[in-house]
Amino acid sequence: xxxxxxxxxxxxxxxxxxxxxxxxxxxxxxxxxxxxxxxxxxxxxxxxxxxxxxxxxxxxxxxxxxxxxxxxxxxxxxxxxxxxxxxxxxxxxxxxxxxxxxxxxxxxxxxxxxxxxxxxxxxxxxxxxxxxxxxxxxxxxxxxxxxxxxxxxxxxxxxxxxxxxxxxxxxxxxxxxxxxxxxxxxxxxxxxxxxxxxxxxxxxxxxxxxxxxxxxxxxxxxxxxxxxxxxxxxxxxxxxxxxxxxxxxxxxxxxxxxxxxxxxxxxxxxxxxxxxxxxxxxx
Numbered sequence: 185x186x187x188x189x190x191x192x193x194x195x196x197x198x199x200x201x202x203x204x205x206x207x208x209x210x211x212x213x214x215x216x217x218x219x220x221x222x223x224x225x226x227x228x229x230x231x232x233x234x235x236x237x238x239x240x241x242x243x244x245x246x247x248x249x250x251x252x253x254x255x256x257x258x259x260x261x262x263x264x265x266x267x268x269x270x271x272x273x274x275x276x277x278x279x280x281x282x283x284x285x286x287x288x289x290x291x292x293x294x295x296x297x298x299x300x301x302x303x304x305x306x307x308x309x310x311x312x313x314x315x316x317x318x319x320x321x322x323x324x325x326x327x328x329x330x331x332x333x334x335x336x337x338x339x340x341x342x343x344x345x346x347x348x349x350x351x352x353x354x355x356x357x358x359x360x361x362x363x364x365x366x367x368x369x370x371x372x373x374x375x376x377x378x379x380x381x382x383x384x385x386x387x388x389x390x391x392x393x394x395x396x397x398x399x400x401x402x403x404x405x406x407x408x409x410x411x412x413x414x415x416x417x418x419x420x421x422x423x424x425x426x427x428x429x430x431x432x433x434x435x436x437x438x439x440x441x442x443x444x445x446x447x448x449x450x451x452x453x454x455x456x457x458x459x460x461x462x463x464x465x466x467x
């Protein structure tokens with residue numbers, strides 16, 4: 185949570201990928217350590233972000249894992265920039281790399297606090313809702329690109345079925361529930377799916393009603409990602425641009441916005457009744 189000492193977000197991102205690469209290669213930490221002539225402890229600490237990273241060490245591991253040149257260069261750039269706080273990513277093509285980053289960070293999270301003013305949160309979206317929403321945002325996308333985008337976004341939802349799933353605290357502005365996305369039936373089925381997700385013991389879903397008036401959420405959506413043993417992050421997304429914030433001033437301001445939204449949101453039971461009522465009125 186906030187105030188913890190830990191590795192910067194870029195280094196944590198590299199650490200997570202190094203662990204995934206080793207597992208994919210079918211190697212243990214001991215085997216990797218022996219192959220490159222270092223201690224097992226060093227490999228373990230590099231994969232957990234418990235120690236600083238050096239370009240030479242990471243380059244050696246990437247060579248061992250036979251990482252393609254382009255991806256190798258991207259990861260080594262992250263290591264070089266590792267001490268820089270906060271991480272902004274501009275869109276690159278149809279499928280932002282940041283979504284893969286979000287998936288990895290969410291998988292390691294202990295708790296998520298997500299406010300959404302305009303759309304159903306990604307962790308609760310149905311495939312048909314995702315498709316309709318994407319096509320409403322842009323018509324410059326091929327069917328193959330759309331399929332890839334939906335599959336990638338759906339892969340985020342794997343954390344819902346994990347035995348150690350994070351606590352999900354979600355506040356949705358009423359606007360997102362009433363916006364008729366897609367053909368008739370799409371939104372009704374989406375809201376029913378939302379209710380099914382809210383029935384999970386680790387999910388606390390609440391609605392921020394129209395009558396609230398001006399509120400901190402008018403600045404846009406956000407996700408606070410809390411980890412069991414690393415500093416928290418704030419994840420922001422707007423028009424394909426994504427940002428991970430890690431400085432204490434940003435975390436403090438976002439947590440304050442969350443507390444104010446929580447104070448104005450409806451109780452969970454009342455929220456679920458409202459969602460069910462809106463679903464019944466949908467065509």
